[in-house]
Amino acid sequence: MYSQANCMALFGMEGVLIHVECDTSNGLPEISLVGYLGAEVREARDRVRTAMRNTGFMLPPRRITVNLAPADIRKEGTSFDLAIAVAMLCSAELVDLKDYLDNTVFIGELGLDGRLMPVSGVLTMVGAAKAAGYGRCVVPAGNGAEGALVEGIEVISLESLDQLPLLAAGKLKPLPCRIRELLQEEALREGVDFSEVNGQRAIRRVAEVAAAGRHNMLMIGSPGSGKTMAARRIPTILPRLSLEEALEVSRIYSICGLLSQERPLILARPFRSPHHTVSSFALVGGGRVPRPGEISLADHGVLFLDELPEFQKTALEALRQPLEDREVSIARVQGSFRFPADVMLVAAMNPCRCGYFPDRNRCRCSEGEVSNYLRRISRPLLDRMDLMVEAPPLGYGELTRQGKNESSEEIRLRVEAARSRQAARFQDTPILFNARMNAQQVRCYCLLNKEQDLFLKQVFEQKGLSARAYHRILKVARTIADLRDAPEISLEDLAEAVGYRAPAEKFWR
Amino acid sequence: MEHRDYLYLLGAMPDASPLLLRRLLALYGSPEAIFRQESLPVSPVRQAAIAEVKKAASEILKKRDEAEAAGIRWVSFEEESYPDRLRPLGDAPLGLFVKGKMPPEGKPSVGIVGARSCTPYGKMMAERFGGELGEKGLSVISGMARGIDGHAQEAALKRGGASFGVLGCGADVCYPAHHRRLYEALGEQGGILSEYPPGTPPLPHHFPLRNRLIAALSDVLLVIEAREKSGSLITVDLALEQGKDVLALPGRVGDALSAGCLGLIRQGAGVLTCCGDVYELLGMEAGGGEGTDPERREKLSPELKQIWRHMGTDPVHIEDLLAAEGDLSMGELSLRLLELERRGYIRQTAGGGYLKL
Numbered sequence: 001m002y003s004q005a006n007c008m009a010l011f012g013m014e015g016v017l018i019h020v021e022c023d024t025s026n027g028l029p030e031i032s033l034v035g036y037l038g039a040e041v042r043e044a045r046d047r048v049r050t051a052m053r054n055t056g057f058m059l060p061p062r063r064i065t066v067n068l069a070p071a072d073i074r075k076e077g078t079s080f081d082l083a084i085a086v087a088m089l090c091s092a093e094l095v096d097l098k099d100y101l102d103n104t105v106f107i108g109e110l111g112l113d114g115r116l117m118p119v120s121g122v123l124t125m126v127g128a129a130k131a132a133g134y135g136r137c138v139v140p141a142g143n144g145a146e147g148a149l150v151e152g153i154e155v156i157s158l159e160s161l162d163q164l165p166l167l168a169a170g171k172l173k174p175l176p177c178r179i180r181e182l183l184q185e186e187a188l189r190e191g192v193d194f195s196e197v198n199g200q201r202a203i204r205r206v207a208e209v210a211a212a213g214r215h216n217m218l219m220i221g222s223p224g225s226g227k228t229m230a231a232r233r234i235p236t237i238l239p240r241l242s243l244e245e246a247l248e249v250s251r252i253y254s255i256c257g258l259l260s261q262e263r264p265l266i267l268a269r270p271f272r273s274p275h276h277t278v279s280s281f282a283l284v285g286g287g288r289v290p291r292p293g294e295i296s297l298a299d300h301g302v303l304f305l306d307e308l309p310e311f312q313k314t315a316l317e318a319l320r321q322p323l324e325d326r327e328v329s330i331a332r333v334q335g336s337f338r339f340p341a342d343v344m345l346v347a348a349m350n351p352c353r354c355g356y357f358p359d360r361n362r363c364r365c366s367e368g369e370v371s372n373y374l375r376r377i378s379r380p381l382l383d384r385m386d387l388m389v390e391a392p393p394l395g396y397g398e399l400t401r402q403g404k405n406e407s408s409e410e411i412r413l414r415v416e417a418a419r420s421r422q423a424a425r426f427q428d429t430p431i432l433f434n435a436r437m438n439a440q441q442v443r444c445y446c447l448l449n450k451e452q453d454l455f456l457k458q459v460f461e462q463k464g465l466s467a468r469a470y471h472r473i474l475k476v477a478r479t480i481a482d483l484r485d486a487p488e489i490s491l492e493d494l495a496e497a498v499g500y501r502a503p504a505e506k507f508w509r
Numbered sequence: 510m511e512h513r514d515y516l517y518l519l520g521a522m523p524d525a526s527p528l529l530l531r532r533l534l535a536l537y538g539s540p541e542a543i544f545r546q547e548s549l550p551v552s553p554v555r556q557a558a559i560a561e562v563k564k565a566a567s568e569i570l571k572k573r574d575e576a577e578a579a580g581i582r583w584v585s586f587e588e589e590s591y592p593d594r595l596r597p598l599g600d601a602p603l604g605l606f607v608k609g610k611m612p613p614e615g616k617p618s619v620g621i622v623g624a625r626s627c628t629p630y631g632k633m634m635a636e637r638f639g640g641e642l643g644e645k646g647l648s649v650i651s652g653m654a655r656g657i658d659g660h661a662q663e664a665a666l667k668r669g670g671a672s673f674g675v676l677g678c679g680a681d682v683c684y685p686a687h688h689r690r691l692y693e694a695l696g697e698q699g700g701i702l703s704e705y706p707p708g709t710p711p712l713p714h715h716f717p718l719r720n721r722l723i724a725a726l727s728d729v730l731l732v733i734e735a736r737e738k739s740g741s742l743i744t745v746d747l748a749l750e751q752g753k754d755v756l757a758l759p760g761r762v763g764d765a766l767s768a769g770c771l772g773l774i775r776q777g778a779g780v781l782t783c784c785g786d787v788y789e790l791l792g793m794e795a796g797g798g799e800g801t802d803p804e805r806r807e808k809l810s811p812e813l814k815q816i817w818r819h820m821g822t823d824p825v826h827i828e829d830l831l832a833a834e835g836d837l838s839m840g841e842l843s844l845r846l847l848e849l850e851r852r853g854y855i856r857q858t859a860g861g862g863y864l865k866l
Contacts, residue, residue, distance in 0.1 A: 199828070199832070200828065201828060201831040201832065201839075202826075202827055202828050202831065202839070202861075205839045220861075351859070351860060357859065357860065358628070358629060358824070358858065358859045358860040358862070359860075360626065360627070360628040360764070360765065360766050361763075361764060361765045361766075363626075364626055365626065366625060366626050366655060366656075367626070367655060367656075368655065368685065368687060370859070389861075390826075390860055390861030391828070391861075392826040392828050392829070392860070392861070392862075398832075458851060459847060459851075462850070462851055480840065490840070491844055492838065492840030492841050492843070492844050493840055495840060495843035495844035495846075495847050496839050496840040496843040496844075498843065498847065499827070499839075499843040499846070499847075502857065502861075503861065
């Protein structure tokens, strides 16, 4: 008898519907599995057969043919097991799921004892099932909470294959959709707060400006000056994730299998800090079957690159295109894969190899060595850094100071206010932040009066700034004015923005 | 071959001690005579080297002519333009390669030496003394090394003075390579001197030897910054042997880069506090006072003065200013710093600090 069940394959961030057809006919007892399968899908034959026997379904000794259609798409992953099992059981008339098959998508991997194992990408697959017009998804119990994030589709969680008769009898109830409820929950406390950062007023300020305008920032400072400490706290001063952003981030984490089973919706801004030995593929995504890289995992959050000059050159250069387009696109024979990569890049580095330049009592690096070290960062990457700050080493007094520092909450309120100013300004444009303004928008929104124009001209001549610096300075000045809640850019705003650009012009001429 | 060619062959012999060559000259009377000898009272190695030179004579002379065409002259001690300051030296080279000019005889000269990796303070002082003394008409002698040497020479040239670099490599080799601009400027506004033939690489053992020339060419030697064990101190020892005055710039006790200078002062070196100290040693009129802080400060508005107050010879970071001036915002502070910088009161250094000028 012929039967058909549906399941989902993952292609990048997309789910593609796969039909599992099964036919049982006379002939030598054999199970054959066809349809352009990856190795792990071919192994499903043994997993499924054993799981069925161990849950008490005895397959008849007949010839069983299973086809995964469309047969021209290569299938990878283990999420097809459940659908294969269902198709085979229905075909062998061991379970009667007739009412279910047409309207349901089955997702899950089988263990040899018939248990359903969680798989990655359930959020995307359930979303795709809904988009394809299906009314019901059956997912492993471990992924139940994750699947239930999607509204408008019944999600039923299954613990084991032996629950199939219960499903057929309609005794398993769909899970309630909990997304509204989860959204209400306070974002999991990150456990860090800006009030723990003593001193480093300059870094605090730069972090605030960067967060407000979504600018990329670079910190240069000796070891122990608090660069990493500050960077870790930047997500805490960014505005909360919106529902769409939270879902997008959760989808990426789901594909990578990084979602927590109990709290499947990611509410905190991601903070990713890849080690400097990371390869370019791990950083931007890639592989034969492309998977998201660190930059996509940091989507809508902070990608922190500590010890920037130590990163492989190829890895850093690979960042350039995603930083500009805010998404990664990877071309493969099967098609082009796109992963979102809307990140705020925060980088930190030492001023020289030993880390103590310009303290000549500790650093013996020559000026040539220092500039060689800095020049490992290419000019194009540097040009994507709007804000730069040089942090001095912290004195003992600052480290042990007991006074109260501003908390993340207070800073975030100012950042949110500045963001809403930007939202109002850019309501008719596709951009959301000052950092994303193009040259024409800079001309339109960053108006200078005569005095400011003259001032900037003088500064340019005095500091020998490059033309590229001009727009960056104006954008940053705009953000600083937004933080003051002022409609016009002031001379002070400009001066401050110039200060954030100065290190680049000094080191990387 | 003429007499001068023989002298050149002798003088341009790689790694030959000038002392030995002079002794041979005294013994045989002329370079021609030396080359005629079958055997010389020297070590077999040296003997072989002379034989080598004899064999390759035409080649060596051709290279000299090429260098002369490229603007690098060879001046032997028998010539008029050989610096008089080198003549008393027992081991003065038989000849000097020069690109540009020789240090003028009538004018006083001052050597400025110091650490290669210097502090912002050292850089500032090297520029101040190099610049002012150069402007005053003194020849600034140094080694074109990075750090103090280069900063002093650059400043002297920038303010229209003459400066002379004594190299430990061929006069056609720019070492360190990133001093290319300084090298070119020295060739035009002063001179590049070397006792090594063109093309000689900068070998480590050349540098202590070239230091004796720096010491000899300088009437007074200034040490700006030096570590406790520093190559600059070799120059000082040589200068003292030659009976030159040495002035050391005092630094703070405890700074690694001041240890050398403070040690010199303890041993009796003069203290360098202003250009007047140099003029006094040379018996010159000081003339033209140096700007003093109180006068300049008067011209500043109270807001700027408030910031200027914090500035010193050690870089002050904007972080320290934010801490000290709690009421000022980053923007206000940045504006004032830019204004002070524009008016030439302060300068931004590497590491984000500001330095009083």
